[in-house]
Amino acid sequence: MTIFYSKILLVCNGKAGRGELEINLMEVTPPLLDICDALTVHKTKDKDDAEKICRETGQEYDLVVIMGGDGTVHEAVNGLARLSLKPKLAILPGGTCNDFARSLNIPMNMGQAVETITASQYEKDIDIVKAGDRYFSNFWGTGLVSKTSDNIDAGSKNVLGRLSYYISAFQSIQDPELLNVTITANGKVYREEVVMLLAANGRSIGANPLPASIDLEDGLIDIYMVKKTGFPLLKEFFMIRSTGEVSDPTNDIIHIQAPAADIHLDEKEKVDMDGELYEEQNQTLEVLKHHLRLIVGEDK
Known part of the structure; x- marks a missing residue:
């Protein structure tokens, strides 16, 4: 059964190839819009931008979707892990290796990956490791x-x-x-x-x-x-x-x-x-x- 969200934040790696980013956004935004009242798209510009937006606004959303590679996911986790009220997190693999997405059995195909979000069949409470202040x-x-x-x-x-x-x-x-x-x-x-x-x-x-x-x-x-x-x-x-x-x-x-x-x-x-x-x-x-x-x- 599809879960409907009030607000979704989509954070994407703005340094990805422009043509590739536009194609991916065209593929994932319509299905995400179908399951929420409001979708905010944030394209990162600088290093640590994903961490900052997740830390400062993450608790305002029901779901945060990260479209990018392991570096973008790492930044997002560091932003969200610090929050007292944490949104649900989803990953759309858009990097070279996408190791954490692989650990979560998320398809490497962008279309199939967004289906895991819109279908919302499987969710897990995952361990995160604190290493010093990271x-x-x-x-x-x-x-x-x-x-x-x-x-x-x-x-x-x-x-x-x-x-x-x-x-x-x-x-x-x-x-x-x-x-x-x-x-x-x-x-x-x-x-x-x-x-x-x-x-x-x-x-x-x-x-x-x-x-x-x-x-x-x-x-x-x-x-x-x-x-x-x-x-x-x-x-x-x-x-x-x-x-x-x-x-x-x-x-x-x-x-x-x-x-x-x-x-x-x-x-x-x-x-x-x-x-x-x-x-x-x-x-x-x-x-x-x-x-x-x-x-x-x-x-x-």
Whole structure:
């Protein structure tokens, strides 16, 4: 049964190709107008614009729809997560990898994606993770994952799409640097030398599936510490198989599930949070269980 909304805010990435943006708007606005009294369209102009509009006006709407890639979604989540009265959220994937949309089983086709909103058959209360004074919906990572992101050339990303992630990854992992990390979680302390530290809430990075056991509703963050000896397994997992399953009998990839974790790095490092780069040394991750209600696709 279709749900009718009083007011919908549609936030779209204004930096998307003009022709592509116009085509997408022509496809999604009529069906959205059919399910609401008033539709407001906001095209972002600058970095953090999506976060600002969601933070300042989000509570005025019943539904906020984000049409864009992971960066736009990341900004919107950071705007909405802070509100005491949060609207429902929906995503129309318009980026390169659309990892969080994939985690929610949202179709990559724009027409099919808007149907998930107008039909409103499936909704879930999804976990969001607080990381210091920021929030992420999909992942937090440093080491190999942030180096890969940092190496991606914006031009090649636009031309090659997800392939640019794989090319950059192969360039990055010829001689991975080691990081000394200390993690306190579930009352235990882990001290390891790793090539990558990944904290996952979603199930996709660079359009590649992460382990299917990751649950966006369980109130737990899945943390993976990848030792140098686990590097060949990691390469196979991300670049060759991409099956969403990982088997590590040697414990070269340490997996922790916890509602919160304190992370200490020996030095300040670049951190990739949902595809956006920051610099951090000490970080506390805290899962906010069922923090945002999202319209999702059908479970596969």
